[in-house]
Amino acid sequence: SQQGEEDPQALSIQEGENATMNCSYKTSINNLQWYRQNSGRGLVHLILIRSNEREKHSGRLRVTLDTSKKSSSLLITASRAADTASYFCATARTLTSYDKVIFGPGTSLSVIP
Amino acid sequence: DAGVIQSPRHEVTEMGQEVTLRCKPISGHDYLFWYRQTMMRGLELLIYFNNNVPIDDSGMPEDRFSAKMPNASFSTLKIQPSEPRDSAVYFCASSLWTGSGYTFGSGTRLTVV
Numbered sequence: 001s002q003q004g005e006e007d008p009q010a011l012s013i014q015e016g017e018n019a020t021m022n023c024s025y026k027t028s029i030n031n032l033q034w035y036r037q038n039s040g041r042g043l044v045h046l047i048l049i050r051s052n053e054r055e056k057h058s059g060r061l062r063v064t065l066d067t068s069k070k071s072s073s074l075l076i077t078a079s080r081a082a083d084t085a086s087y088f089c090a091t092a093r094t095l096t097s098y099d100k101v102i103f104g105p106g107t108s109l110s111v112i113p
Numbered sequence: 114d115a116g117v118i119q120s121p122r123h124e125v126t127e128m129g130q131e132v133t134l135r136c137k138p139i140s141g142h143d144y145l146f147w148y149r150q151t152m153m154r155g156l157e158l159l160i161y162f163n164n165n166v167p168i169d170d171s172g173m174p175e176d177r178f179s180a181k182m183p184n185a186s187f188s189t190l191k192i193q194p195s196e197p198r199d200s201a202v203y204f205c206a207s208s209l210w211t212g213s214g215y216t217f218g219s220g221t222r223l224t225v226v
Contacts, residue, residue: 030212042117042204042217043156088156092212098168099212103156 004032004089004104012110019076021107023089024069030099032065032072033090037106043088046074079111119205119218126225131193134221136205137186144211147180147190148204150220156204161211162188195225 007022023032031050035043049056049065049072056063062075076083086106092099118137126132138145147159160170165182173180177196182188192199202222206215 033214035215035217042219043206043215045214045216048214094212098163099210100158100169101211101215102158105155 004091004102006087006089006104006107008107009105010108010110012112013079015079015081015111015113017079019079019083019109019111021074021087021089021109023072023074023091023104025072025089025091026070027091027093028067029091029093031092032063033092033101034061034063034072034074035088035090035103037086037088039085046087076109079109081111081113083109084111085109117205117207117216117218119203119221121221122219123222124224126195126223128196128225129194130225131191132195132199132223132225134190134203134205134223136188136190136218138188138205138207139216140186142207142209142216144208145182145188146206146208146215147188148206148217150202150204151200159190163211192223195223197225199223200225 004023004025033048034046037043047058047063049063060077065072086108088103088106090101090103092101120135146161149157159172160180162182180190202220204220206217208215
């Protein structure tokens with residue numbers, strides 16, 4: 001089963017609004033990463049938050065991590081049409097000798113101009 | 114750096130034919146990953162290499178799939194013989210270490226007819 005599950009599966013908002021996507025996971029992790037994928041393109045790494053961090057910012061992106069609830073959220077403020085994409089969370093957990101990173105199914109975000 | 118480079122971008126082949134996908138990782142990245150993306154199964158890790166050595170190939174679907182990394186700047190994923198259910202987008206990604214952010218290539222869209 002998926003380690004990370006994004007919620008909602010799809011989100012449609014007006015330009016200028018904020019978009020919030022959530023990710024829940026099942027086991028302990030070393031870090032959690034968010035990626036964006038535009039249609040027909042590869043994934044682009046957005047932000048990485050370590051298990052001992054609670055919040056991180058990058059431009060219009062804000063990521064929170066609650067390890068007690070095993071959940072994370074990605075907030076995109078003042079959304080733009082160019083933010084239309086699929087967003088994936090990926091959880092990294094340490095196995096015997098390396099960190100295994102598993103991607104969730106993604107949230108499809110549509111920003112309407 | 115030009116990023117992770119994959120070729121070809123699109124491949125259409127007939128069932129039973131051999132297919133070879135190619136990847137050039139970012140120079141200096143010690144880890145290389147092959148992923149497959151489908152609507153039904155999302156992003157699946159097929160195999161990853163560390164310093165050109167295959168470390169975890171547990172995601173390779175079956176013996177028809179093989180991957181090599183003869184040097185630090187080149188990797189191939191081969192499917193022989195190909196089947197229609199192999200149709201997917203195949204991504205190569207590289208990273209500095211397993212728990213860090215990945216840089217993805219643009220992918221190869223494979224269609225087996």
